[in-house]
Amino acid sequence: MTELCWALGTIDWKGKDLLKAINTVRSKGLSARVSVVWPTLDILFIEGVVMGYKGDLSSFSVSHHVDVNVFSFSDAEALVELEDKDYIHVNSIESLISLIKEITVKEALVIGGRVFPILHLIDPSSINVDVTTWRSFTEDVDEPKLFFYNEFVNNEAVVYNIVSLTDNWTLDILYCRGSVMGATLYMPEQVETVTGADAFLYPLSSPGKWLITKARPFLCPEIKVRLDPELEEKIKKSEEGVVKL
Amino acid sequence: MPSVSNLIPLGYAMVRGPCGGAALRKILSSTCYLIKARSSKIGEFVVCNGKVLRGSWDGLEGEDAWNALINFVEKGEEVVHLTFYPSPEGAELEGEFEVMLVTEGETSSEYFSGVGAVALGKQVLAILHRLTALGLDVEDLELEVSGSKLLLKVVSPSKGKKIDLEKIKKIVLEYVEPLGIKEVEVILA
Incomplete structure (x- = not known):
């Protein structure tokens, strides 16, 4: 039976x-x-x-x-x-x-010749962080692109909570070893949140004073991230910034 | 037994073996349904709030019929098809108890009890607003947590004015104590 x-x-x-x-x-x-x-x-x-x-x-x-x-x-x-x-x-x-084990992505952030794949794997705000080691600071971000580039190149595993004190949006990011595992943007007076690569669109064109909180996530999945061949083609022809299929 | 032909079913399931018996016991204890059971035998039950309100199965009635159904399912000789309908008696009873599908152990996983970066960011934002409300002109702020210690550096043109550092410490601690911070140091620059 x-x-x-x-x-x-x-x-x-x-x-x-x-x-x-x-x-x-x-x-x-x-x-x-x-x-x-x-x-x-x-x-x-x-x-x-x-x-x-x-x-x-x-x-x-x-x-x-x-x-x-x-x-x-x-x-x-x-x-x-x-x-x-x-x-x-x-x-x-x-x-x-x-x-x-592996995910094929169709979105990426391209800055300074570097490709940061963007996944829709998880809502970053749901990730637990280590509360015994974290930092928060204000920064006058004149070039958001450069800001993200420096952060992503110099870090391994970070959950970001970024609040623009100038424009009032909030961007949450889970970044793990070269890839954005999830990103969510909350805009004032908008009910729907924006996720994935689209979450970067507005902040990339919104310089100002940002309050940045960085913490260590308890989850940074060891997933092999592969770029969709079509995305790779598009990246070759595209300008910098958000590229998606 | 009321006719069910004019009711819209709420669900359908197939069961055989001990898993099916376990499922039926849980359905009895936590929900209100009219259940039609079909295999080589046919039966109908109204269960609600842990009670078999009505039942018929294999010539048996009421609770005996229900127990016979569970035995039949657990024996596993046949697949029993279950169709769930709203319970005619359950309508007024349903609001009285909560359906508990998820056991405590499953919901209180780390995922729910932990702290996310959003919560940390919100506390810092709250601190920033409180300091501003105090009349402190905050130009820049830097906060670093290491273990149970928090170091807060505030860059402020208000420096030189008489500022109560102890008061600032107290405000900061108010927000970060729930995060396990026991000691706060404040530097004005």
């Missing part, structure tokens, strides 16, 4: 972007199964909290090109699906992410 505990759920979201699907489920606090058609991967969330996964994590390496469905569960369905012993339990989205 093989045990079977499987719930159907109701289709809530359909798309091509696994990370977007995950972020949708987390931000809505859904009980749901995020299902990648191929390579097959199911991730179970209860009220927005990841419970486990089964299948092939290599789906993450092509996370912008997979067919992904989100099936939301009623309470009874969630209780059935939770009993499915095939799920490998994970404690947090961070521990799931730390299992990912």
